[in-house]
Amino acid sequence: MTGVEIALIGFALMLLAIFLRVPVAVAMGITGFVGVWIIRGSASAPLNQLKTLSYDTFSSYSLSIVPLFLLMGQFATKSGMSRALFQAAADWLGHRRGGVAMATVGACAGFGAICGSSLATASTMGQVALPEMRRAGYSDALATGVLAAGGTLGILIPPSVILVIYAILAEQNIAKMFAAAIVPGILAAVGYMIVVRLMVSRESGDLRAPKVAYAKRLKSLLAVWPVILIFALVMGGIAADWNWVKPGVQALFTPTEGAAIGMVITGLYGAATRGLTWSGFVESVLAAASATAMIFLILLGAQLFNTFLAFTQAPQTLAEWIGGLGVLPIFVLLGMLVFYLVFGCVMDSLSMILLTVPVFFPIIETLDFGLTAEATAIWFGILALVTVEIGLITPPVGLNLFIINGLAKDVPIGQTYRGVLPFIASDILRVALLLAVPSLALIWI
Numbered sequence: 001m002t003g004v005e006i007a008l009i010g011f012a013l014m015l016l017a018i019f020l021r022v023p024v025a026v027a028m029g030i031t032g033f034v035g036v037w038i039i040r041g042s043a044s045a046p047l048n049q050l051k052t053l054s055y056d057t058f059s060s061y062s063l064s065i066v067p068l069f070l071l072m073g074q075f076a077t078k079s080g081m082s083r084a085l086f087q088a089a090a091d092w093l094g095h096r097r098g099g100v101a102m103a104t105v106g107a108c109a110g111f112g113a114i115c116g117s118s119l120a121t122a123s124t125m126g127q128v129a130l131p132e133m134r135r136a137g138y139s140d141a142l143a144t145g146v147l148a149a150g151g152t153l154g155i156l157i158p159p160s161v162i163l164v165i166y167a168i169l170a171e172q173n174i175a176k177m178f179a180a181a182i183v184p185g186i187l188a189a190v191g192y193m194i195v196v197r198l199m200v201s202r203e204s205g206d207l208r209a210p211k212v213a214y215a216k217r218l219k220s221l222l223a224v225w226p227v228i229l230i231f232a233l234v235m236g237g238i239a240a241d242w243n244w245v246k247p248g249v250q251a252l253f254t255p256t257e258g259a260a261i262g263m264v265i266t267g268l269y270g271a272a273t274r275g276l277t278w279s280g281f282v283e284s285v286l287a288a289a290s291a292t293a294m295i296f297l298i299l300l301g302a303q304l305f306n307t308f309l310a311f312t313q314a315p316q317t318l319a320e321w322i323g324g325l326g327v328l329p330i331f332v333l334l335g336m337l338v339f340y341l342v343f344g345c346v347m348d349s350l351s352m353i354l355l356t357v358p359v360f361f362p363i364i365e366t367l368d369f370g371l372t373a374e375a376t377a378i379w380f381g382i383l384a385l386v387t388v389e390i391g392l393i394t395p396p397v398g399l400n401l402f403i404i405n406g407l408a409k410d411v412p413i414g415q416t417y418r419g420v421l422p423f424i425a426s427d428i429l430r431v432a433l434l435l436a437v438p439s440l441a442l443i444w445i
Contacts (some may be wrong), residue, residue: 032304079270094209108150122151145419344391
């Protein structure tokens, strides 16, 4: 049996285990361990590997950004920033027809800029915005659909934990990945607002909140200055070119330093406003630690699986085979995106990235899209993330759908499915636009 055949059997068995609800980290880890055992013919090979793999994986300096951004998001949640963002957006847009739903999208985008987690964005904004949309007369389908879709902005708008993981796997610059996600993130928010405008034309009822005086609008706008400051400081310090200030200075600080600064400022703001209490601080640390442990465990399982693939030479063989077919590169890329779209419906986004990048990325590197190697890697990362993001709201098991359904227990899940479908159409159009115009993701690169 060839290495490629062993790899295919191992991949199929791992997917089967995942569909049978075996934890993704365990499924990947066991497949990798047993696969190396079979190929090397001895259990000592994977056991010897385990002695150093954990340290080599988790001692990476770049990975320290993960718990820092997660803790920053927890502090932002406890500090009440989500409510301030929604209130400001609702004060300015709520009096328009569909304005409260548009305000929800805008608030999700703003919160995603300091949170970095789709599930956290959907959960936090759902608690704030769902009662307001119901009060304004929105249907259950539209209210829950816009919240599920808006939550996905947390995964794309930087800082994004999954973008960090992709950058590490593909050996790309984290700051450039963050910069590349800005325009697609804005396009997502604008697309969702357009969908809301189209959907409310078919809704009954006024769907307007009372008009707010300009003095109150300005007051609520001033209340979101911490979010603007934190995002500008973190992203500006990481991704902006400061050569105009001091020649030779490309960035004020590294992504890890930026994450640490953002976390500290968010925590201090929460403490100063008394939104972040001592018990809230402890809960935030524990929640961030738990999420970090989960991510790192999946990462370790992925490393075991990747080692198995490296021994089989399957990714390289597959890349050579596809290269010899003479198929247009765009069709190969489309096939990968369809895979992401289908399997993203039943797997979480982090697992999808960790599972597929070691297989897909060597193939992408061999294809000619008329871009530099770095630009191709960044473009593919954004496309993969946007497509995986669609899986979060794709029935039947999109994770964001169940987060929102858990908040609105009286809404049948079928209503949420119906409400989210127009937003999925918007996402697919955005993927097509990014495919046709790669410069949208590479404008800052």
